[in-house]
Amino acid sequence: MEIVRYPGREKWAELLKRPHIDNSSLMETVRNVIDDVRERGDEAVRDYELKFDKADLDELLVSEEEFDEAEKSVSQELREAIMTAVHNITAFHAAQDVQLPSVETMPGVRCWQKSVPIDRVGLYVPGGTAPLFSTVLMLAVPAKIAQCPEVIMCTPPDKEGRVNPVVAYAARVAGVDKLFKIGGVQAIAAMAYGTESVPRTYKIFGPGNQFVTAAKQIVSLGQVAIDMPAGPSEVEVIADETANARFVAADMLSQAEHGADSQSILITSSPELAEQTLQEIERQVEQLERRELTEKSLSHSHIIVVRSLDDVIDLTNEYAPEHLIIQTEQPHVIADQIRNAGSVFLGHYTPESAGDYASGTNHTLPTSGYAHAYNGVNLDSFRKKMTLQEITAEGVLKIARTVETMAHAEQLTAHEAAMRLRRESIEKK
């Protein structure tokens, strides 16, 4: 990692470039697995589990006994931490259940919205060396608050055919209805099209590697919705001379340890802080368990020194970071001008890891600049809003001419007739 001092605006695009992920070469492989699962159902799923996860499975569904077993293996301390996280995530997402408007747009013409949960949702939680049970909470807790009637989850098993016990415990606590021992592309395909064991879902959520991401993209071209396109995780820190270089370094490293393609960017007005942070990063990285991977990720991270607050704001809105931590004396002054970011952390005492786990906000956020147009997962991600309307006889008389005139101008005479017939029947009375 290096310090870039006062780059001209013409150099920003290059500086803010994300590590490029091209998954076009996987598409065919992924499509074949999807088609196979779609055709052969559970049998195909079992074949791929044996092939990719080395797990020879009879039963794909995690049983009550397995849940009981898993629960016992989770420490009291971790269970309490999970309960606190569930409490906070619940508090924040439940508050998003706001009253929707009902409007009489004209006398006798009433329009309103109604939020309805999605009938069946599918959650994917990756496996690997450190399974992210926090993701279980971030997806399942809001799904239950939204009152989705059925919440399905898939996560890959180990070679012995067991899912990670903390993942299973978190799934039970969060109210997941069915947990399946299925990973990767086969999990996405099973939830998209259904198999003998896995019910077909209408929206699929959750992170994953390039294969899982490609699978989600492919099924989303068909009948299934997905939470959002996913790319490598990233953080931007904005800091001034009041910032603590140790905190800034720790925040950048906690992003970098996610994966070799993660990105951490520091934007600061203070050349001193830039230097100190670089030294702190070099010092702290030595103590990390995932040191090697973290160093790879740092190789495409930057510390950028800028001259003005305007530069800070413009750079940030152009980059549109997934996570933005503002460690300045007056963080609100900056936050008020940020238009593009997934989740914003204000002040010296608000690390991203608080939001990653337990403050209550969701950690499923738009990466890769998608924050320009997408938001992260929230309560509404698990619902859709129907519109409804009711028109009285009075309303028909008020609105009919407008509708008939417009329909006629669009040469849609049946549309015109549908309104006219009603108007005439009322006028005759």
Place this chain on the structure above:
Amino acid sequence: MEIVRYPGREKWAELLKRPHIDNSSLMETVRNVIDDVRERGDEAVRDYELKFDKADLDELLVSEEEFDEAEKSVSQELREAIMTAVHNITAFHAAQDVQLPSVETMPGVRCWQKSVPIDRVGLYVPGGTAPLFSTVLMLAVPAKIAQCPEVIMCTPPDKEGRVNPVVAYAARVAGVDKLFKIGGVQAIAAMAYGTESVPRTYKIFGPGNQFVTAAKQIVSLGQVAIDMPAGPSEVEVIADETANARFVAADMLSQAEHGADSQSILITSSPELAEQTLQEIERQVEQLERRELTEKSLSHSHIIVVRSLDDVIDLTNEYAPEHLIIQTEQPHVIADQIRNAGSVFLGHYTPESAGDYASGTNHTLPTSGYAHAYNGVNLDSFRKKMTLQEITAEGVLKIARTVETMAHAEQLTAHEAAMRLRRESIEKK
């Protein structure tokens, strides 16, 4: 069209099948046009306009003089109708700007959401024999209420290089910032990647033919968001013996006249109404301008007679219609049980055409069963919600153990350190 009487549940799936649209064969053609526009910009756009719209264009942007000209050609009556529609659409969408929650999830841990408009949005309005200026209102009015800083629109020109005057007038009234004379795939590509004339946008909205739909799908796999996947339009009418067969028939026909692949379905408990509606349809279709096309669409439409209210509800929730009109004595009893529909019209005096044009609700709605997971365009379609959080020293002491315990269990030690360093610095004070 035929009447299907009391079909068994095992026959529903076949009955509710939508006309199949397979656009996979167009994908390569569409991709080539997109790549060409991406590479050659305006020059490529001009070439395709000449090829597909037979328009030889110097300037792609509609000028103020052209807007003035267009406005003059729109009748006073139509202008007033458009103003009424704008008023109602504004009233309904502005009311969706609800207060977002701010929650103290733990003492010292405050989380909130903030709605931010998308910086630049692109609207597409198809051309053809009857240009849908109502779509201009349905997209541009909410975009302006959301305060999107820049609203771009594309619509194809005629052979003389002119856009439809009512479309231009509607764009001006609704506050579109830039209107371009570009149609089809080249319009979607230009708005997705930008050209010398057309600014790059972050989200693209609007209907279109199979080529436009394919183009939207392709660019959505890259950096651009789209409103929703689009398929042929459809309506379901639920009616009982209190319904007026003339109204029911008119509603079904107004859907059918949209295009040969549109679908109209009537579900009724009354065999008499079924018969009467069929006769009315045959009578009314003869008076329509788009008779031929409407008859094609009727060939894959159905009248289904069912025995019970449960059948009505289950059939509807399975079909998940874009539009649902409930013409029964107590429409609210049914509406309360509907979980999957785009827009619902209650009672004998609420035709779909009211919502298509002027009642205030949006007419950009999920087709093809997407109402299972998607809603139609609303105010939030033009914004995204950032989450923000701020933690005090007290909050750090409250939440730190939870975060550290969870991060440690996920083997993310840098995440743990980011919280621990802050906690320790406060504890030392």
